[in-house]
Amino acid sequence: MQHLICRIDLKANFSGPPPSAMASGDAYLQGNIRMTLEDPDLWRTFHEIGTEMIITKPGRRMFPHCKVNLSGLIPCAKYILLVDMVPEDSFRYKWNKEKWEVAGKAEPQPPCRTYLHPDSPAPGSHWMKQSISFLKLKLTNNTLDQHGHIILHSMHRYHPRFHIVQADDLFSVRWSVFQTFTFPETSFTAVTAYQNTKITKLKIDHNPFAKGFRDEGTTKKRRANKNPGELDKKVKLSEMNGKSEEDSPSDFCRSSFEGYEGDEAELQKRKEADEIKEKRYSPWSAERREHSARNGSPPAAETRDIYNTEQLVPAPASYQPYRFHDYGKSPSPSSSVGSSASGSGRSSFESRVPDVAVPDHDSSKPGTQEGAPSPCAPQHFPSTQDYPGVLNMTVAQASKPGVLGHHIYGPYGAEQPLGQWSGSGPAQYPPPHHLTADYTAQAVHPYPHGNVTEWSQYPLFSYSCW
């Protein structure tokens, strides 16, 4: 299995850790954590065309879903894994004549939520012994969502960020080391219905749940003739031949997607012709070129460097408190996936590495606040008092009493399989009246929801209630 690798050096962000955290922390600062993305080829295939992820009111899983491998963790130390989605840029897009076009400014960002891997916290040995799947992460366009799904805007571009936090429990996070990883090929456009038929076909070809749509004639038959007998026979026949579509190694190539018709050889050719296809299929490459020209940034072609080499992810900005960059401010999509494409492979990658939470809202760090607005810190960086407890978290794992025993809003019940932190702003998205008083009391979010520029100004967490 081929992996894309992100590696960053550990850096401390201690602002006064409790003795327990300190004790373990020092020892853990010495290694390097490495994260690799599983199924990078699949991700690239989608990315080359312009990945789209369906978002629905009840929530929709991602496909491909985020799956990573970790190494370099301290086996006995506990870690928490998180994922959140950050906008690629400050635009809204539309699908026009087989390509994506900018359709205006982005809408005000929805409540920022973070998906907590349900195994969290778990020892490093647990995370390293097998790949870590975020299969159950769901995306929604329902800003009033009460299931803890990650809320996105349709026709906007995002990419997932993976955070590793060394912490014994969720409440040690404040004192813990954060590391953030991103993979350029995981960026996607949130949509309510697929726009690019090539993406649809790729999804159908690779997602087992969409198997029923693989046969070109199936859908029509299914619709026109509700008697499934014939189709069943066909399926059973193929199964008897031991050639289930899923098992077929050439499944990928069965796609009716014009660029991928053919056999394995075609797949190989495709890889060799990555650059050409990037230009041909990726709407973003086109956008990037366009915007690059505008911005004078280097061409998107260098994206390939990132794909073909180990990704070196520099220390997240949280380790350089209040380091400001243009994340989310860039007027160009080239600041995104393509940002990786701007400039040299590494530096561009650095520039796009999102900031993560600054686990301390210490107003004594500040100078920074008065400079350019931080993607992590609000423009008006609130004092501690300004965070009356905006932590909105649900933890399904009732087996983690240590977690549930704290001052946490968990409206989704024990059956909720996801753990979520969200710094939603009830001022803008008022919680339904059935919400606990606890929540309504806490969730007074001071952040402005003005525009995407401000998106990354959200801290990953709100710590005031920790």
Added chain:
DNA sequence: TCCACTCACACTTTTGAATAGG
């Protein structure tokens, strides 16, 4: 008229309870 969005639908895989067998 266009386009983003919602919903019911048919189909699939996944999950978990019930049952059988060792």
Added chain:
DNA sequence: ACCTATTCAAAAGTGTGAGTGG
């Protein structure tokens, strides 16, 4: 009594395409 394997039904996850509303 316990464990494992199998079976089966319900639940959940898919894209489709018609319909809706701005």
